[in-house]
Amino acid sequence: MPSSDQGPRGRYRAQVRGEIKRAALQQVASGGAAAVALNGIAKRLGVSGPALYKYFGSRDELLTELIIDGYADLADVVAQAAEASAGRPARARLHALAAAFRGWAVAHPQSYLLLTGPPSPTYQAPPETVDRARAVLGPFLAALAEGRPGPGAPALRKQLARWSDTAPEVAAWVDAFAPDADADAGAALAGAVTVWARLHGVIGLEAVGHFAGMGFAPATLLDAEIDALADAYGLP
Template sequence: MPDGSSSTSTPRQRYRDQVRGEIKQAALEQICAGGAPALSLNAVAKGLGLTGPALYKYFRKRDDLLTELICDGYDAAAAAMRAAADRVADAPPRERLLALGAAFRAWAVESPHVYQLLAGTPSPGYHAPPETVDRARGVLGPLLGVLGRGDCRGAALELRAEMRFWLNDSPAVGEWVKSWAPDVDPATALAGTVTAWARMHGVVSLEVQGLYEGMGHRAGTLLKAEMEALADAMGLPA
């Protein structure tokens, strides 16, 4: 999440932004060591030399801190996807899809504890607020223009039909697709993007959890095969 700092901010605001950043960094270190359930505001405060009441001036409760960390994580993943999209902007759609898949995996492997905050429920009883959905869409956005260049076939036609219902029921979804890919069929773009999202998470989640150990493949090879298979299914040109 942007910290709100700028050249015109007051010393007090800059100090507040600095402390918020230190709190979030300390929280991430806790999560890295013991997972999201281990996150404790009191432990964070103690590690930073703050009292509990002092920390609560910055984050009213643990879930507020978790939400900000999740939003930051989505923003970081989205930045990685945008950077990859920019690097291959002039490449054929298939090459662009492979680059986006590889960028998402590279980000997740680099920050596995943050990825796991996004990939599941970070702690019992936590419910992500609506703003996290907007952040997640920032990660998916670059995929829309690529997969919208293809077409749905076979079993994917049912998925595309469901996407059309979604677009009819949720005009905001159509506006989101249009903002990223104004010149493609939005239902096709959504069907391909939802499928890509599921395939990327499937491969990456297993890798981050260490569940490929003892197997004879590399996760990057498997993800490439999944993205190639999706490109074939969507008829994306090489």
């Protein structure tokens, strides 16, 4: 069914797929994942209905690609922030990473919800997503691993240390982003998981609008959460 990757036909195919995805992203931005309608996209592209099924096997397949692209985009933004703050102390870098993460989510709140929430009952997350999530969190792991963590969360660290021992891809991930933390992979992983939860705690609620009308800036709350985490990990 699919054309070859190269050649004039394949190029055309890739371009149309891109247009479809852009139109779908607009729908996501305006009304969330539920607003994505192949029919509507076709109308917007000046093409009629079932033509899109030549490019995407189903609506879920399209959403899956949007999710994968979104993860890649977010990972890019975080990686750029890591690069831009390369020389600074670890605490400042952690704040820069969190701000970049939140900046992306605030710019595309519905896309963030698309990444986190399950878009449809029939949707099944492909295995690539977990790799994408690791790519996003890697720089955070690197920054946190520079500290000398205090005695907090011993139970969590123990569980994660065991996980790192039994799952080679996890150990490889830690090694890739924090090669010096091999000795205490449990603490490094605990930091990664915790920063993930803190980011999502603030940004997930902000994205759905649960902080609307409350007298505080979500960025301030996130800063406080990241600061507390940096304290716990002894970041300078």
